[in-house]
Amino acid sequence: VCVLGRKEGVDLTAMEDSVASTGKRGGGESYEKVTARHGDRMFQKFAKRVALCPEQILRYSRNGKPLYIQEPEKDQVMPPLCSHCGGPRVFELQLMPSMISMLKTPGAGSHDPVLEFGTVLVYTCAASCWTDQSVSCMEHVVVQADPYSHFFTQT
Numbered sequence: 650v651c652v653l654g655r656k657e658g659v660d661l662t663a664m665e666d667s668v669a670s671t672g673k674r675g676g677g678e679s680y681e682k683v684t685a686r687h688g689d690r691m692f693q694k695f696a697k698r699v700a701l702c703p704e705q706i707l708r709y710s711r712n713g714k715p716l717y718i719q720e721p722e723k724d725q726v727m728p729p730l731c732s733h734c735g736g737p738r739v740f741e742l743q744l745m746p747s748m749i750s751m752l753k754t755p756g757a758g759s760h761d762p763v764l765e766f767g768t769v770l771v772y773t774c775a776a777s778c779w780t781d782q783s784v785s786c787m788e789h790v791v792v793q794a795d796p797y798s799h800f801f802t803q804t
Contacts, residue, residue, distance in 0.1 A: 691720050692796055695768075699745065706748040712739045712775070718746075718767035719796045725770065728789040734778035738789050744769040746795065767795040 695718045699705070708716060717725070728738045749764055772789040779786040 689719075689796065691717055704747060706745050706751060707742060708745060709742045711741045711773075715740050715743050715770045716768070718793050721793070725791045725793070728772040728791070731774040731776070731778060732787050734774060734776055736774060736776045736778065738772040739775045740770065741773045741788075742771045744771075765795060767793045769793075 695716055698716055715721075715725075730736060731738055744766070746767060749766070752764060770791040770793065772791070774786070774788070
């Protein structure tokens with residue numbers, strides 16, 4: 650959910666859909682498609698979409714499509730069936746890398762591991778099979794690493 654969209658009265662979903670379907674922005678102008686020098690089309694698509702609202706920390710779209718930061722593995726596209734009812738799971742939300750800066754982390758010199766991720770995808774039961782008596786329900790979470798984090802790690 651993008652706060653900027655609400656503040657400015659802009660429907661970012663419609664804007665994203667329009668750009669995705671027509672390849673055109675603004676007044677119907679079309680632009681030549683350019684591939685980034687690094688050649689990583691999946692990351693380029695991720696960065697382009699995030700640039701529309703860079704402060705977003707969460708993307709919610711039940712039964713929608715996740716925004717992958719790198720080419721997904723098979724279990725990321727086809728999550729396992731619900732462990733409670735055996736039905737299919739659907740994409741529900743994802744945590745964005747900008748969330749990391751908002752989380753409390755240990756101070757410098759700590760021996761605790763550093764929190765890093767590219768994006769976290771959450772898949773839930775399509776039938777929402779939990780009941781009022783359910784104590785908890787296990788969902789499926791996929792963590793995609795930042796494909797370029799090795800450029801920023803300290804040795």
